[in-house]
Amino acid sequence: MAQTSPLLTPVTCENTNITSVPFSNIIPVDSIMAVDEEIPTIDFFMLFSDDPSQQSKALDHLSNACEEYGFFYLVNHGVPDSVIEGALKGITDFFEVTKEQERKDYKKSNPTDRIMWGSNSHAGENREYLKVVAHPQFHCPAKPASFSEALEEYFKRFQDVKIGLARAISKILGFEECYIEKVFNLKSGFDVAAMNVYPPNFQSKGSIGVPSHTDPGFFVSLIQDVNGGLQVLSHKGKWINVYIPRNAFLIQIGDHLEVLTNGKYKSHIHHVVVDNNKVRRISLATLHGPSLDTFVIPAPKFVDDFTPLAYQGMTYKESLEVNGHHEIEVQSCLEQLRL
Numbered sequence: 001m002a003q004t005s006p007l008l009t010p011v012t013c014e015n016t017n018i019t020s021v022p023f024s025n026i027i028p029v030d031s032i033m034a035v036d037e038e039i040p041t042i043d044f045f046m047l048f049s050d051d052p053s054q055q056s057k058a059l060d061h062l063s064n065a066c067e068e069y070g071f072f073y074l075v076n077h078g079v080p081d082s083v084i085e086g087a088l089k090g091i092t093d094f095f096e097v098t099k100e101q102e103r104k105d106y107k108k109s110n111p112t113d114r115i116m117w118g119s120n121s122h123a124g125e126n127r128e129y130l131k132v133v134a135h136p137q138f139h140c141p142a143k144p145a146s147f148s149e150a151l152e153e154y155f156k157r158f159q160d161v162k163i164g165l166a167r168a169i170s171k172i173l174g175f176e177e178c179y180i181e182k183v184f185n186l187k188s189g190f191d192v193a194a195m196n197v198y199p200p201n202f203q204s205k206g207s208i209g210v211p212s213h214t215d216p217g218f219f220v221s222l223i224q225d226v227n228g229g230l231q232v233l234s235h236k237g238k239w240i241n242v243y244i245p246r247n248a249f250l251i252q253i254g255d256h257l258e259v260l261t262n263g264k265y266k267s268h269i270h271h272v273v274v275d276n277n278k279v280r281r282i283s284l285a286t287l288h289g290p291s292l293d294t295f296v297i298p299a300p301k302f303v304d305d306f307t308p309l310a311y312q313g314m315t316y317k318e319s320l321e322v323n324g325h326h327e328i329e330v331q332s333c334l335e336q337l338r339l
């Protein structure tokens with residue numbers, strides 16, 4: 001962590017080395033009937049409140065959001081509005097200022113690439129994207145300078161949120177506060193930022209922005225410039241429209257937290273539809289993962305006679321590559337991990 005937020009009590013977390021849903025381009029018909037159901041809102045500050053009853057209420061709320069929904073809005077998180085708006089502006093600048101040919105120079109995909117550009121990679125997709133490895137080392141195209149500076153600041157500031165969530169989720173799972181930091185080795189966590197640009201509907205070819213999928217990792221954080229298009233499949237089997245409050249984050253549980261909890265928490269299927277987008281939409285989805293060499297397996301506490309082991313163990317790197325992808329592509333492998 002570059003800076004420690006006053007919210008987070010410094011505790012010593014030793015760096016112990018304990019050592020999918022595939023993309024589907026079919027948007028189910030019932031997603032057209034997506035509902036505007038309420039998504040839980042979690043107040044980050046309250047998770048660390050000095051008032052024990054407020055803190056316990058906030059943790060209960062988080063526990064319910066993780067177990068029932070698998071996604072929630074995070075407010076009062078301490079990342080300044082200017083930093084969030086700066087990151088989105090930087091991404092806009094990159095896609096507007098950088099010539100198409102220069103963007104395509106990042107298309108090559110070698111296992112060692114830390115920056116990758118792509119466009120409409122799955123059948124029917126309407127999306128251009130740039131993926132960069134944001135942690136443990138930050139990578140970014142150097143130009144425009146406003147872009148790399150704004151993004152670097154955003155990820156620096158987000159580190160406290162990541163560690164804070166790891167501590168709060170460890171607690172609600174009944175572990176000591178540093179459990180997830182240690183077990184996922186978050187100090188060297190492999191974070192990939194996907195910057196997505198969706199065209200307005202008059203320019204898109206079909207209704208799909210990104211096909212249905214889940215994402216690997218501990219969790220995903222998402223910000224966007226305009227609302228519209230992201231839908232998540234809820235525990236009740238309903239597609240829910242996501243409307244992120246201004247400068248809040250959408251947090252979604254990733255595949256590897258599902259594995260760690262042996263399915264107690266679920267990584268939820270989501271997709272983007274572009275039918276109703278009247279304007280171009282930009283999103284920044286960051287997949288916060290364990291370190292590449294972390295061997296992820298269900299924690300013994302979630303395995304018993306009634307709940308048998310439901311996932312096999314694999315290193316994070318192996319799980320990202322098991323379908324022939326490069327690690328920077330960060331594709332789900334939940335299907336391969338399920339026993």
Ligand SMILES: O=C(O)CCC(=O)C(=O)O
Pocket residue numbers: 194196210215222224229230270271272283284285
């Ligand atoms: O753009 C969005 O709202 C979601 C993008 C997404 O799901 C992803 O990049 O994994």
Ligand SMILES: [Fe+2]
Pocket residue numbers: 213214215270285
């Ligand atoms: Fe996603």
